[in-house]
Amino acid sequence: MSPELTNSYNSISPNKVFRGDEAWKDGMNYIPLICKSPLLLGKSNSTYKIRQTIYNDLKGIGINPINSELEYGCCEEDLQRISNIILEKNCDSVIAAGGGKVLDSGKLLADRLSLPCITIPLSAATCAGWTSLSNIYTKFGAFINDKSLKSCPNALIFDHGFVKSAPKRLLASGIADGLAKWYEASLTSSRSNDGFVQQALQMARVLRDQLFIDGLEAYRNAESDSWVRVAEACALTAGLIGGIGGARCRTAAAHPIHNGLTQLESPKMGLHGEVVGFGIIIQLHLEERYSKNKLATQAKGQLIKFLKEINLPTTGKELGIENISSEDLQKVSNFSCNQNSEIHLLPFKINKDVIKQAIMDNISEKTFGKLSDIKIQ
Numbered sequence: 388m389s390p391e392l393t394n395s396y397n398s399i400s401p402n403k404v405f406r407g408d409e410a411w412k413d414g415m416n417y418i419p420l421i422c423k424s425p426l427l428l429g430k431s432n433s434t435y436k437i438r439q440t441i442y443n444d445l446k447g448i449g450i451n452p453i454n455s456e457l458e459y460g461c462c463e464e465d466l467q468r469i470s471n472i473i474l475e476k477n478c479d480s481v482i483a484a485g486g487g488k489v490l491d492s493g494k495l496l497a498d499r500l501s502l503p504c505i506t507i508p509l510s511a512a513t514c515a516g517w518t519s520l521s522n523i524y525t526k527f528g529a530f531i532n533d534k535s536l537k538s539c540p541n542a543l544i545f546d547h548g549f550v551k552s553a554p555k556r557l558l559a560s561g562i563a564d565g566l567a568k569w570y571e572a573s574l575t576s577s578r579s580n581d582g583f584v585q586q587a588l589q590m591a592r593v594l595r596d597q598l599f600i601d602g603l604e605a606y607r608n609a610e611s612d613s614w615v616r617v618a619e620a621c622a623l624t625a626g627l628i629g630g631i632g633g634a635r636c637r638t639a640a641a642h643p644i645h646n647g648l649t650q651l652e653s654p655k656m657g658l659h660g661e662v663v664g665f666g667i668i669i670q671l672h673l674e675e676r677y678s679k680n681k682l683a684t685q686a687k688g689q690l691i692k693f694l695k696e697i698n699l700p701t702t703g704k705e706l707g708i709e710n711i712s713s714e715d716l717q718k719v720s721n722f723s724c725n726q727n728s729e730i731h732l733l734p735f736k737i738n739k740d741v742i743k744q745a746i747m748d749n750i751s752e753k754t755f756g757k758l759s760d761i762k763i764q
């Protein structure tokens with residue numbers, strides 16, 4: 388038996404997933420089975436009203452939530468401060484209601500303190516409500532690393548009414564992040580002998596097809612069936628793919644490029660999925676150039692056309708890095724290409740100069756499609 392097929396464990400999914408227009412009502416009645424005095428974590432002003440509804444509803448059923456907000460994101464400064472609040476107030480669980488950084492922080496706090504965790508995503512921008520993984524950043528937003536958690540959340544409540552109130556830019560961002568599953572895993576995991584990985588990969592392919600078919604309609608009309616399929620694909624199915632595929636269903640270049648770009652700590656830098664979408668374009672560009680994959684050219688054209696339709700950035704200029712200095716470009720490529728980066732799982736060799744050039748080749752429409760000749764040592 389191949390060593391790849393032995394000794395593996397997966398955290399596949401939350402214990403309970405509530406989804407639909409009534410998800411909050413159903414999920415709320417489940418919460419007393421898990422906890423009595425949760426820390427209710429959130430962040431932005433834009434979700435305040437929903438979090439207040441959650442707070443009041445919980446009070447109404449005899450639960451005693453303690454409100455708390457992140458100041459920056461999933462960073463040690465916030466994690467330490469909120470961890471102290473949980474201990475001081477004797478909270479018996481964490482309910483995280485918000486976007487990716489809130490969900491990741493809530494999961495990580497619960498994991499560190501061995502408490503149950505309930506996630507309530509308030510957008511479809513990421514699958515962080517589902518997974519047993521948290522991304523840790525500096526307080527300025529630079530990616531540091533990801534941390535595997537002991538398990539997926541105890542419950543996930545995906546209330547369509549809550550999620551629909553998020554700006555549609557967040558849905559578009561989630562679509563790009565969901566698409567990355569296929570583009571990345573198909574490159575790094577297609578030769579795996581593990582049935583779970585093979586099945587996860589096929590799910591990622593179907594997910595990509597659904598996003599291409601339904602994405603535009605979902606973006607235009609939140610009352611459509613397409614919206615339900617797309618929002619759940621981005622926030623739920625993408626997480627399930629990560630759960631089944633596990634550590635062997637890896638990222639390739641799109642996420643490492645994202646991680647590198649966050650090192651610029653620019654407040655103007657786009658949302659996670661927006662930067663990842665640009666990362667997929669760079670990845671296809673690298674494939675086109677270095678694995679001489681003709682299909683990559685087609686795939687890149689198809690992807691760019693689709694991303695444009697849902698108003699996502701497709702060039703460095705649109706991402707706000709048109710005038711990136713050579714020093715900053717070096718910083719991005721150093722991080723993307725560091726020795727622990729999954730970019731080295733690409734089926735061809737890569738180095739820092741290649742990454743720098745690929746970004747510059749895609750900096751604006753003028754340079755688009757340019758395949759500069761960089762030697763790979």
Ligand SMILES: [Zn+2]
Nearest residue numbers: 564642659663
């Ligand atoms: Zn992502």
